[in-house]
Amino acid sequence: MFHLIFTTMKNLKIKTIAVLFCCVFTPFGKIMAQIINGSDYIHPGVATSYNCSFLPTNATFVGWSSNCSGVAFSTATNVTTAVTIPKTTSCCSFILSATYSTTSGTSQLNKTIKVMPFLLAKYNSVTSNVVYPGEIATLIVTSANNGGCPMPNCPPLTSQVTWYAPSFGTYTNTPTMWSQQLYCPSNNINTNQITINNVDFDNCGYDGSVMNSYIASLVLPIKLRNPTLSGPASIGCSGSPPSSVTYSVTQVTGANYYVWTYSTTQFSAIGAVNGSSITLDAIGLGAGSVSVQAFYSQGSSISSAVVSQNVQVCCIGTMAFSDVVNSGNSPYTKQAATQINTTNTITGTGSATIHAGNEVRLMAGFEAHLGSEVHIYNEGCSGVFSRMAYSDDDETADESEEIIYQYENANMESSFVTEEVVPREKFTIAPNPTNGDVTVNVFDKNSPLLFITVYNTLGSKVYEMQTTDNGTHYVFSLADLINGVYAVKLTFADYTANRLLIKQND
Numbered sequence: 001m002f003h004l005i006f007t008t009m010k011n012l013k014i015k016t017i018a019v020l021f022c023c024v025f026t027p028f029g030k031i032m033a034q035i036i037n038g039s040d041y042i043h044p045g046v047a048t049s050y051n052c053s054f055l056p057t058n059a060t061f062v063g064w065s066s067n068c069s070g071v072a073f074s075t076a077t078n079v080t081t082a083v084t085i086p087k088t089t090s091c092c093s094f095i096l097s098a099t100y101s102t103t104s105g106t107s108q109l110n111k112t113i114k115v116m117p118f119l120l121a122k123y124n125s126v127t128s129n130v131v132y133p134g135e136i137a138t139l140i141v142t143s144a145n146n147g148g149c150p151m152p153n154c155p156p157l158t159s160q161v162t163w164y165a166p167s168f169g170t171y172t173n174t175p176t177m178w179s180q181q182l183y184c185p186s187n188n189i190n191t192n193q194i195t196i197n198n199v200d201f202d203n204c205g206y207d208g209s210v211m212n213s214y215i216a217s218l219v220l221p222i223k224l225r226n227p228t229l230s231g232p233a234s235i236g237c238s239g240s241p242p243s244s245v246t247y248s249v250t251q252v253t254g255a256n257y258y259v260w261t262y263s264t265t266q267f268s269a270i271g272a273v274n275g276s277s278i279t280l281d282a283i284g285l286g287a288g289s290v291s292v293q294a295f296y297s298q299g300s301s302i303s304s305a306v307v308s309q310n311v312q313v314c315c316i317g318t319m320a321f322s323d324v325v326n327s328g329n330s331p332y333t334k335q336a337a338t339q340i341n342t343t344n345t346i347t348g349t350g351s352a353t354i355h356a357g358n359e360v361r362l363m364a365g366f367e368a369h370l371g372s373e374v375h376i377y378n379e380g381c382s383g384v385f386s387r388m389a390y391s392d393d394d395e396t397a398d399e400s401e402e403i404i405y406q407y408e409n410a411n412m413e414s415s416f417v418t419e420e421v422v423p424r425e426k427f428t429i430a431p432n433p434t435n436g437d438v439t440v441n442v443f444d445k446n447s448p449l450l451f452i453t454v455y456n457t458l459g460s461k462v463y464e465m466q467t468t469d470n471g472t473h474y475v476f477s478l479a480d481l482i483n484g485v486y487a488v489k490l491t492f493a494d495y496t497a498n499r500l501l502i503k504q505n506d
Helices: none
Strands: 002-009 015-021 034-036 048-055 060-066 080-082 092-103 107-114 120-123 126-128 135-140 161-163 179-184 193-196 199-206 209-215 217-220 245-249 256-263 267-270 279-283 286-295 307-313 316-321 332-334 338-340 349-356 359-362 372-377 388-391 402-406 427-430 435-444 449-455 463-464 475-479 484-492 497-503
Touching: 015 161, 034 107, 034 286, 048 060, 048 092, 120 217, 179 193, 245 286, 256 267, 256 279, 279 286, 332 338, 338 349, 349 359, 427 484, 427 497, 435 449, 449 475
Parallel strands: 316 338, 332 349, 338 359, 349 372
Antiparallel strands: 002 015, 034 048, 048 080, 060 092, 092 107, 120 126, 120 135, 135 179, 161 199, 193 217, 199 209, 245 279, 256 286, 267 279, 286 307, 359 402, 372 388, 427 435, 435 475, 449 463, 449 484, 484 497
């Protein structure tokens, strides 16, 4: 049996440690198999290496085992392994066993390992694995089995126990022997975790002996408290708020940036999307969700968990919109109403899509400027809006007219795309709506009108007139056609233009 005495430096503090190597010899002078390297003490949560050495020639190592539930091995079938025991263990000590086999049979080596005390952080007596900005955590040195295992018996002097400064934050009071208060600032955070360095205890009795030892470091990630999300659970259902709604969160200490996510098939955002609130427009029917996550700053790894709320969007009665639509807020989408009345101005750089369950009304004041893109859909409030009634046109509703696109047939489907955007001053087509005769006036003398063709909503040709002269005034009739929306195709010598025309008897 050999005794070695050596010194080591730990936490800038010189310690003298006695290390015992126990080598057992057979009567013939050979060293017997044994478990070496690892200490007789293990710190919960800290991997400690052990090795089964001096196995007999031709012996086969079988594996590691323990009589304590929760003991984990980095590799259970290698002669060298790292052993870890959780802080939740109920074992004050345990037997570490190494099994090997020879031609003579199976043998087992056993080593008793004692579980050291360890550090915990608590908020209001509840154990926490993280720390929160702007809050004080209580640090406690405790033992396994929920504190039921023996603690070092130190004299009643705090000088026997040394608490080293945390890597970030401050202690807020003079510590007791086994307790301390840790404050995590809410500003100027330059790390995502706090390390509580080893807590030393000197000349303390432990299991009947006097020892100098330490409590292993505790690493606590910095996290934000979860925000509380507020906002309606339904939109347009049973009297709940209509289209635009606001969701907000309680201000979280240390949070300076918020990331919102939402179902893009149900909502579009209005304005800023990274503050403590967000305003959403309902654009689609059905079930969706709104979620938010708080961050210390943009790109920071210090965050809360994601908090979500389910939202149901129903078909609202009537909605009205008057926004100016341009490149800055395009694509502009309004949806989820039985009827939508629009006095929007769609500029030449704007793109607007308007969906309604039954009617879209272009009210007096509505303007779609040259170069704009406008899509209008009418379909029952099913939430699947796939039937287009109007697209890519130059349209104005003045005080004397109101253009109505109305859903009449579940099979109605039409798509009108202008092949070339034609300034209104090149021709006019009126009246619209009409109960019969329609007049086309042509002002473009450089490109004569060749054909006037009318299509129904199924895309079938229902009327065609070939012009025979270079005229400027043509009249055709829809009197024999049923009420509905029709596409009028004007074929000029140099271009083609499409216009929607509504047949509506008085």
